[in-house]
Amino acid sequence: MKDKKIEELIAAEVRRQSDGLEMIPSENHTSGDVLQALGSRLTDKYSEGYPGMRYYGGCEVVDKVENLARERAKTLFGVTHANVQGYSGSPANQAIYFALVNPGDTVMGLHLYYGGHMTHGLKVNFSGVMYNSVQYHTGKDGYLDYEEMAAMAQKEKPKLLMVGATAYPRIFDWKKLREIADICGAWLVADISHIAGLVVAGAHPSPVGIADVIMTTTHKTLRGPRGALILCNGNPSNPLKKAERTPENLPTLIDRAIIPGLQGGPHNHQTAAIAVALREAATPQFKDYGQQIVKNAKTLAAGLSAKGYDLVTGGTDNHLLLIDLTNKQISGKEAEKALGKAGITVNKNTVPFDPRSPFDPSGIRLGTPALTTRGMKEDQMQQIAGWIDQAITHYTDEKLLGNLRAEIKELAALFPLPA
Ligand SMILES: Cc1ncc(COP(=O)(O)O)c(C=O)c1O
Known part of the structure; x- marks a missing residue:
């Protein structure tokens, strides 16, 4: 590398990681193959849109990369639709809100201080500024308080129930959570960023078939590059038609929320690295x-x-x-x-x-x-x-x-x- 300063800093970080013990639960070490894909020429390519429907020429190769990533994600998690373009977990969550609710609507998520993520309705985050967020907590014993959640759903009637955590050491009971969402007809969104690798390994129950939409970052237990997957079932509708907010239309709603809703060109090197990680995870x-x-x-x-x-x-x-x-x-x-x-x-x-x-x-x-x-x-x-x-x-x-x-x-x- 010609840039000696950055080269030395990269070497120093590798030394720091190798000589010590990384015990931050949201971190992992990716494989050499993932790193290779991440450092590839794919980063040079613009490809706004989706495979087969791009706003740029020269996308025949990156179309194949993205299709491979999508297919691997669908097979691994057992869903009919996967969007692999989210730049990271926070923008992917933003896309989900954008797809499913309107500004000012009530959304319900776990408070940050009790293990939730900022994007689950923290008042200083977009999710608490753009939406009327109500926040649930754990009980004194540290477990999710499903009764409090049900009472809150009954009272506040959120349109979206976000479930997931950055600091929760126990299992999520997806069926109970579905029942809580159903009290008020809310969309149930499972943010499995931390536990996706455990879900794949059968070491944590899967929300597939229970939650409406599932989001995961790809860089935690899933052991891929930084990035995100948004998973759901349903059928993509005619690209020229308006899509009502129905479960059947979830793929269209999510895809449109990512682009043109929130993002521009996908990070193709990242998509390729996600595809590599998904192959490893299978x-x-x-x-x-x-x-x-x-x-x-x-x-x-x-x-x-x-x-x-x-x-x-x-x-x-x-x-x-x-x-x-x-x-x-x-x-x-x-x-x-x-x-x-x-x-x-x-x-x-x-x-x-x-x-x-x-x-x-x-x-x-x-x-x-x-x-x-x-x-x-x-x-x-x-x-x-x-x-x-x-x-x-x-x-x-x-x-x-x-x-x-x-x-x-x-x-x-x-x-x-x-x-
Ligand atoms: C549960 C959960 N959701 C979303 C995110 C956001 O992911 P990112 O940091 O990639 O934006 C995180 C990251 O810590 C998380 O733990």
Whole structure:
């Protein structure tokens, strides 16, 4: 590379990732094939529109790329329609609102401080500014409060019920959620960004056939490049005709919301990399991978619980743990910093009913997808639980944190990033 500054920074980031433990649950390590597609000439091509209906010439190759990505997404998840053009999760969610509701309509989503995403109706996000957002919470036990949700649906009559989370360690009961949406005839949107890889592996129930629309980012447990899929059933209608908001018209509504609604040209290099990741996710090895993510998270949870850590909901069913550190007399921010010095990357996070601010919350959130990609299993999780405990207990002891960092680097060297 001629740009030495960027070359060095890329090398530094690769070193940071390889020498440490990436435990942010929304992160992962992609394969060499995904990286190759992402760094390809496909990025040079403009192709506004959809395969066979583009506003640009020279799209015969990228049409094939996008069709392949769409077909693989449909087969993997078992739906009749997939839009693969969303630039990332947030714009994909924006497209879903745009497709299904009008500005000012009531929408209902999980509050950010209780594990929801900003795009699920946070008042400072477009979803809370453009729409009348009402927000549900978890109960004191950290579990979704389905009764509160049903009562809220009854009272507020949202037109769209958004379900999904960035920091929720338990299973979503899609059938119950469908019943809640049906109380007021709301569209049920499942945002499975965090858990898509687990859904594919059969390690989390699938919302397919229950939710009206499913959105997932492609870069978390699904282990692809940054990007998004919007999945639904229905039939694409005549491109020249108006499409009413009916379940049958969902493919048309979603596609039109992406372009011309919100986006311009698709990122073809990204689409190709998504196609590669979807092929990888369709293998038996990926099923084992998804199952192992959960086994690892459960082992880590058991190890930390045994050391007196207060896990929100008492444990995990998926890829992540949310830890309330109040009883350890350390804030989430201090813990994130100490673990970082030891070479373990996590993020500070609010816990349900957190008395502290989101900038300095009571908890941390950590997960196993990236470590599992590197081939780590239960034994390593036990070892890591011990290191996390030491770093948190002695968080001001720079020497100890430095020693931990050296030990962690030794373990990390045994589990290289994917080639
Ligand atoms: C549940 C959920 N939805 C949407 C998003 C948004 O994805 P992106 O960061 O790609 O915009 C995230 C990302 O953290 C998420 O966790």
